[in-house]
Amino acid sequence: MIVSKFGGTSVQNSDAIKQVFSIVASRKEKTFIVVSALSKVTDTLLNLISKIKEKKIDEAEGIVEKIFERHLDVAFELGVSKEIEEYFEKKKQDLIVFAKALGVLGEVTNRSVDYILSIGELLSSNLIYVFLKSKGLKIAYLDPRDIIKTDSNFTCAEVDFPSTKKALTKRFAELSGYDYWVTGGFVGSDGSFDTTTLGRGGSDYSASVIASVLGAKVLEIWTDVDGILTTDPKICPNAMLVKEVSYDEASELATFGAKVLHPKTIYPAVSKRIPVYVLNTFNPSSSGTLISFGSPRKKVVKAIAFRKNIMVVNIKSNRMLGVYGYLAKVFDIFNKFQTSVDLVSTSEVSISLTIDDSKNLNNIVKELSEISTVEILDNCAIVSVIGEGLKDSTTIASRIFNALKNIKIYMVSMGASDINFSFVVRQDELEKTVNLLHNEFFGNSTGLS
Numbered sequence: 001m002i003v004s005k006f007g008g009t010s011v012q013n014s015d016a017i018k019q020v021f022s023i024v025a026s027r028k029e030k031t032f033i034v035v036s037a038l039s040k041v042t043d044t045l046l047n048l049i050s051k052i053k054e055k056k057i058d059e060a061e062g063i064v065e066k067i068f069e070r071h072l073d074v075a076f077e078l079g080v081s082k083e084i085e086e087y088f089e090k091k092k093q094d095l096i097v098f099a100k101a102l103g104v105l106g107e108v109t110n111r112s113v114d115y116i117l118s119i120g121e122l123l124s125s126n127l128i129y130v131f132l133k134s135k136g137l138k139i140a141y142l143d144p145r146d147i148i149k150t151d152s153n154f155t156c157a158e159v160d161f162p163s164t165k166k167a168l169t170k171r172f173a174e175l176s177g178y179d180y181w182v183t184g185g186f187v188g189s190d191g192s193f194d195t196t197t198l199g200r201g202g203s204d205y206s207a208s209v210i211a212s213v214l215g216a217k218v219l220e221i222w223t224d225v226d227g228i229l230t231t232d233p234k235i236c237p238n239a240m241l242v243k244e245v246s247y248d249e250a251s252e253l254a255t256f257g258a259k260v261l262h263p264k265t266i267y268p269a270v271s272k273r274i275p276v277y278v279l280n281t282f283n284p285s286s287s288g289t290l291i292s293f294g295s296p297r298k299k300v301v302k303a304i305a306f307r308k309n310i311m312v313v314n315i316k317s318n319r320m321l322g323v324y325g326y327l328a329k330v331f332d333i334f335n336k337f338q339t340s341v342d343l344v345s346t347s348e349v350s351i352s353l354t355i356d357d358s359k360n361l362n363n364i365v366k367e368l369s370e371i372s373t374v375e376i377l378d379n380c381a382i383v384s385v386i387g388e389g390l391k392d393s394t395t396i397a398s399r400i401f402n403a404l405k406n407i408k409i410y411m412v413s414m415g416a417s418d419i420n421f422s423f424v425v426r427q428d429e430l431e432k433t434v435n436l437l438h439n440e441f442f443g444n445s446t447g448l449s
């Protein structure tokens with residue numbers, strides 16, 4: 001069995017959903033399909049939540065109407081409006097009642113956020129189920145809340161593997177006579193059956209968990225580009241397909257910003273040695289990228305990732321010398337305010353680090369200021385050069401710095417592993433930085449050292 005996940009753009013309209021059908025129907029292999037919400041629906045639901053918080057109930061209702069109108073239009077174009085109408089109407093009424101109730105106080109707990117966000121995947125997966133069934137596929141629907149069990153950390157829940165294994169295996173056994181199965185990604189439920197979500201982009205992770213529990217032969221991540229590219233084509237038009245990356249390279253890329261994969265995707269699949277392919281729904285004959293077990297080296301640098309909206313925090317000890325326990329004190333403060341630190345570099349008396357979550361920054365700065373002088377540099381970006389070949393390269397730093405001789409670099413780190421060289425630049429120089437590096441490492445279209 002293959003597990004195939006289709007992302008938001010891959011199910012964005014009726015043409016895309018027909019394309020999903022042609023991909024899964026043209027193969028002999030049984031397939032478990034995991035779908036995201038139609039593109040931009042999760043963003044729209046977040047907008048709905050903002051309106052509820054502002055107590056703008058009429059606007060909130062307008063947003064709900066629009067979401068359902070779009071889904072009904074797609075259903076109509078797919079010729080299944082009759083089959084799905086009732087389900088959509090029920091969901092719409094439930095959502096309007098819920099939004100109005102929350103709007104009275106203008107308070108939305110994370111538990112309620114997850115109930116609202118889950119609607120995107122519930123609508124898309126039911127719509128796609130009804131459509132694929134109408135096309136004659138022997139297909140079963142699985143509600144994601146019945147099969148993905150999580151903790152109660154609403155909006156970024158952790159999967160509870162033993163419970164998920166139990167629930168999914170049981171449900172799947174009941175439906176074993178089918179050739180296809182479909183569910184919504186991103187959504188799960190906790191021990192009390194309250195709806196949870198796995199964090200933005202989490203459908204990849206759902207698919208990986210399902211592939212791992214069911215022991216799939218292959219996990220396919222179908223998206224809107226040909227696979228993992230040398231960098232994000234949205235900022236570098238010359239980005240090229242990378243045919244094979246190692247698991248380590250893929251997870252570094254995901255962690256350091258390549259949106260094409262959710263950072264957690266890799267682990268459940270790797271733990272079961274399941275090969276993962278990243279493929280293009282709109283160009284299915286392209287080979288895509290294989291995430292393999294070996295370390296296909298050849299190229300020193302495989303890809304360049306980046307993360308925007310980063311802040312650099314420069315912290316200088318008041319005592320002007322490295323006091324025992326100072327580092328621990330500093331990290332305790334970040335820990336206390338649940339803010340994760342990405343890059344770190346230290347000298348005897350100062351620490352520079354990056355964060356991307358400024359929610360608790362004021363509190364953090366206040367506490368840090370008791371033991372240090374603190375300086376914040378915002379509007380920065382982390383750029384990461386990634387590849388297994390970095391391990392043995394003696395020229396990587398000089399090539400990077402040489403290519404970027406006119407760009408100011410604020411922090412440098414070998415990253416969390418020896419296959420990642422990361423540094424910080426100002427965000428307004430990000431595009432230039434990535435293109436210069438891309439030209440350095442892939443400009444001659446070989447990237448060979």
Ligand code: ADP
Binds near residue numbers: 230259
């Ligand atoms: P989906 O909705 O299918 O999950 P995403 O939007 O989450 O798709 O991810 C696909 C996008 O990731 C691409 O359109 C591309 O802009 C972006 N991306 C960023 N870095 C890379 C990269 N190195 N290779 C491919 N795509 C990348």
Ligand code: ASP
Binds near residue numbers: 199200202
């Ligand atoms: N729909 C969710 C999001 O936009 C999950 C996903 O697409 O993977 O984040």
Ligand code: MG
Binds near residue numbers: 007262
């Ligand atoms: Mg995604």
